[in-house]
Amino acid sequence: MNEKITIGKLAKDPGCLAEYDPNAMEYKDALKWIRQFIEPVKETQIIPIRDSLCRVLSEDIYSPIDVPNYDNSAMDGFAFYKTKENLPTTYEVIGSNLAGQSSNEKVLPGQAIQIMTGARIPNGANTVIPIELVSSEGNKISVNKSISIGGNIRKIGEDVKKGELILKRGRYIRASEIGLLASLGLPKISVYRQIKVAFFSTGDEVVEVGNSLKVGQVYDSNNHTIGAMLERIGADIINLKIISDDKKELKKTLLSIADKVDVIITSGGVSVGAADFMKEVLNEIGEVLFWKLAIKPGRPLAYGKINQTHYFGLPGNPVASMVSFYQIVQPQMKALMGEVDYELPPLFSVKTERAIFKKPGRMEFQRGILFQNNDEWWVKPTGQQGSAILSSMSQANCFIVMEIDESTIDSGGIVKVQLMEGFI
Ligand code: AMP
């Protein structure tokens, strides 16, 4: 991709690039186009690991220790020295090792030490036999089952070796990374700063929750879905609520916030209706591309910049704004946060219980319900698939992803699904 392309150039002369077709941009192309304008944040801060959930590592982490840092037992049982010949079969129990204790007792051939999970393997022992596999009489145990030499011992460094590169810069931090960092004894880490995102809804008909609703009005759900999705990925949010379809107001709002945040996200007003002013306003104060994306739901989408601040204009329809946030904006936010190689959840194939209707021409993200039947996973579409049917997003646990050229799939046919769990 050409490095010298700027949004300004594209906005003024879309034809300057053969691949850029504002009339029907394909999903994957839109992702790539926007991505080239995203410069990850550079500022870092050092924070306690417990505060690092949903942040992005800004340093490579090498382990300062071996994990575990001593050979220990994986089972409750008896530690002893096992020979190839499996002899003897009876051992004298000379003591016990509990987890957290560090006894120096030595086991001689023919002896055993009772040992608990996590306790250090005594000197002289090479194998642990689980308590369930021995019979005991007085201070003697008989080993009845064959067990391999070295069995049930967790070796030093088996999980992580001292000096090993364990997490790379650009890694998004989840509970498991926090746990891993704790297991290395690291109380603090360096992360990229949070991205700051301001967002608001547009529309004279849009009303804040908590007020009464007149005929012709609609509650502002986008503000809540967009805000929640931003919080899910760890953004620092500024909620500017609702701005009416008024050019002056829109302009004033955008200008007042632009230099205070990394990203501005709006919903509504990006298509071609009489009150869709975003294009006009943004052309005055920034550089913006308006796309007709070949996706459903979510055809209109705007991306641009107001000075250094990124701008995303999402469609007003609630499902369309969620889908375009999730499928297009979120990957860009992840890149901006410093996450390296973010990928949306993978697609996998399942059978559909009902026909899935589609015309070729647009990529579709229909809402589906994955369910199990006779040990097999199936999907069925939620009822209505309109871009205003927000209940479909709530019923769904996956997207049914249909490629641009695909058409209706009959019941029993194979479709691709993408899990929503944990992301929406
Ligand atoms: P627009 O993209 O502004 O033309 O809006 C498309 C449709 O989405 C219209 O039916 C709007 O009423 C509806 N809509 C726009 N913004 C919101 C919002 N914030 N919450 C819920 N519905 C909205």
Ligand code: MG
């Ligand atoms: Mg509107």
